[in-house]
Every structure is written in structure tokens, then in C-alpha cells.
Amino acid sequence: MEDTILVLEFPIFGEDFDHLGDATLRIRESLLKALNTSILNGSIGREKEIVRKSGICLYEAEANIVIHAKFGFIKTILYKQKIVSIAKDIGPGINNLILALKPGYSTASEKARMLGFGAGMGLKNIEKISDFFFLTSTFGKGTYLLFEVWRNDNTFGGVKMKIRKLIEELKLEVLTNFKEEDLDKIVEKAYTCDLLSNVLSKAEEETTWITVQSNINVVGVATIKRIPIIIVTESNTPEEETLKKAELNSIIIARTKLSSFEVSGQLYNLLKKQN
Amino acid sequence: MKVEEIIKIVDAEVLQEEGNWDVNIKYGFAADLLSDTLFVISREEEPVLLITGVTNPSVVKTAKILDIPVVLIARGKPIEASTVELAKKENIILLRTKYIVFVTCGLLYEAGLKGAPWKIQY
Numbered sequence: 546m547e548d549t550i551l552v553l554e555f556p557i558f559g560e561d562f563d564h565l566g567d568a569t570l571r572i573r574e575s576l577l578k579a580l581n582t583s584i585l586n587g588s589i590g591r592e593k594e595i596v597r598k599s600g601i602c603l604y605e606a607e608a609n610i611v612i613h614a615k616f617g618f619i620k621t622i623l624y625k626q627k628i629v630s631i632a633k634d635i636g637p638g639i640n641n642l643i644l645a646l647k648p649g650y651s652t653a654s655e656k657a658r659m660l661g662f663g664a665g666m667g668l669k670n671i672e673k674i675s676d677f678f679f680l681t682s683t684f685g686k687g688t689y690l691l692f693e694v695w696r697n698d699n700t701f702g703g704v705k706m707k708i709r710k711l712i713e714e715l716k717l718e719v720l721t722n723f724k725e726e727d728l729d730k731i732v733e734k735a736y737t738c739d740l741l742s743n744v745l746s747k748a749e750e751e752t753t754w755i756t757v758q759s760n761i762n763v764v765g766v767a768t769i770k771r772i773p774i775i776i777v778t779e780s781n782t783p784e785e786e787t788l789k790k791a792e793l794n795s796i797i798i799a800r801t802k803l804s805s806f807e808v809s810g811q812l813y814n815l816l817k818k819q820n
Numbered sequence: 821m822k823v824e825e826i827i828k829i830v831d832a833e834v835l836q837e838e839g840n841w842d843v844n845i846k847y848g849f850a851a852d853l854l855s856d857t858l859f860v861i862s863r864e865e866e867p868v869l870l871i872t873g874v875t876n877p878s879v880v881k882t883a884k885i886l887d888i889p890v891v892l893i894a895r896g897k898p899i900e901a902s903t904v905e906l907a908k909k910e911n912i913i914l915l916r917t918k919y920i921v922f923v924t925c926g927l928l929y930e931a932g933l934k935g936a937p938w939k940i941q942y
Contacts, residue, residue, distance in 0.1 A: 565881070566877075566878060566882075569885060570910075593887075597885070597886070600885040601862050604885050608855070660876055661872075661874040661878055661882075662855050662878070664853040664856050664859075665855075666855045670859045670862060673859075673862070
């Protein structure tokens, strides 16, 4: 791929607790160097933050291989837009993926715990921090984990904005209970439409949805289109059931007194603003 | 809070001095589980002091990855030479106090070091 800047790959040996973290530190160092010298260099703070995120995820992934598997490798590819990491191992595999993602669940050995690992947070942590997370495992054979940390630089036209900021700027009233992470999601686009079928077929994924509708089907559509926030206009009040279903799917529903037209206009200008 | 202040408050000895002494530590975090540390301090934060009983090099690696500038080893625990060596290489200040974790936290809290304000979400 022409956007590839750097590819790094390290073998990881099971039970090799002495070198646990060395690969991560080396990848971290190389990433910092590459990003610092890269002509694509945005703000230093932003670069540090994505390297930090990648580092934490890599360390967790590396620890998992050392603790559980016989042998594996971690590979990190720095693209222009994102950092993709893969951790693959020949190991026992994960018996139950859902259980493995449960906070606090761990099958780590006593030795791993003595060294301060094995609290059963690793996979959950990677899932939490990364922008894209994929895990597959065959019990008795091995595990394949892929995660991405995206570079949110503003080089693609328009401005990306955290939901937190969007709520603040548009003075929205948030109706659902939410997690802190939900506010950190990034939006850069919006779609205004009251016809659910239109949104289903035409709206881009992960967009902000502005609508006057507030019935439960709205949440269904938002879930399918991975819409993180629905702005309900003209002070419409969604039913309790709608809000509950939204919370269940980590979708924020926020309300405004303004009409769809006015909110669209304001959001358009916010997303267009140059830094 | 400056590193010198921390040293004074918990009567710490400096095991490894290479690092950033100008850093202004805002929060304290105490844990013996590195994976918990990775989970909690994984977001962008102001400088954190890690208070721990873990003494192997993993604690330095964890600090490096999380941008933690200073690690304070509690309970006066003996520490591996390899840990000090790595801390030197990675520019992380290593301190040791004879107080237990609870008292260490108490003293620093009293002196104005804050607990991290973020809520933990699973």
C-alpha cells in the first residue's frame, strides 16, 4: 500500500517474562521517530497521544502472548492515516471470547500475577482504547488480534470533532446515560433526515443524525449505521423505551429546541471551521 | 507537586535520578497490578506519580508506555538492579520510601497531591 510508512515485527516467546514489553518499547520508539520525521507531522501532542494509545494496546497484547501462548508475534504497520497492530500466537486459544472480554476474568498463571499482570483487563483495555478491534481465536490452536489507532488529523478537509465538544457548542440537552468514552468518539459528518429508510440506505456510517423523529425505530437504524449520536430537534421527547435501547447500544440521544434546519446550519459551520 | 517535594514528604531515597525533575506531578495512583494501571491511566492525563510495590523492570516499562515520569516504590522493598538500569535508560525517576502504600498515599494526599478524578468505566 502506498500509504505505508513503517512496518515493524517482533517475535514473542511464551513465559519470557524478562523481555515482556521490550518489543512494545521498541515499536513505540520507532513510531515516535517516524512520526517526528514524517512530513505528515501534525501537532506533536496528537502524535504522542496516538503512540501512547498504540503502546498501551501493544503492551497488553504482548503480555497476553507471554502469559498464555507458546510463541507469537506482534506486528505494527504505520499508515498515513492510522496505526494497525496485529498480535498472533500459537497458543491455547481462547475458550470463550465473551468471557475473555469480561473485566476481571483471567486465566493467567501465578507467576504472571506475581509480576503484576493477569488482572483480566488486557483485552477489555485494548477494546476500550483502540478505534477498531478484532479478535478471533480457535481453542487449542491460537489467537489472532488486530487493533487500529486512528490518526485524527485534519488533512482530509473539514474538522473532526469530539461528541463532547459538539454537545457543548450546540448547547444540546443529553437525554441518555452515557459512558465517558462515548463522549470521546469523533464525528466529522452529519445527516439530516426524518425518513428512516433514507437514512438506512443513504447516510454514511458513523455520522451524526439530525431528526425530528424520536420513536424506538430511530435507535434501530442508528445501531445498524453505527451512528454515535442522534440529535432530536424541536424539543421532541423520546419515550423511555427509546432512551433505554439507545443506552444499551451506546448511542447518545440529545435534544435541542431548534429546528432541523437551524441545527444543521450550525453544525455545518462548526464542522467546516478551520483550525 | 515537584519531585523534590514528594521526596521530602515521604522521606524517600532516590534510586535513579535521570529524568525530568521539573515535571509538576498532578495526580497520584497506587497499584500493584500493572494491568490495572494500564487500564486506568490509559487516557491522556497530566503527569501521574505511580506508587507501587512492584519492583521488576515491568514497572518501568509500564511507566514509560503511560508517560509516567516518576515511580515511587513503597514498603522499602529491595529492587532489582535491572529495574534501575532500565529506568536510567528510559529517563524515569525511581524513588523508594519505607512507608507502606496506605501511609504513602495518605501523606501525599494531605500535602495536596490529588487522586485522579476520572471515573472508571468497564
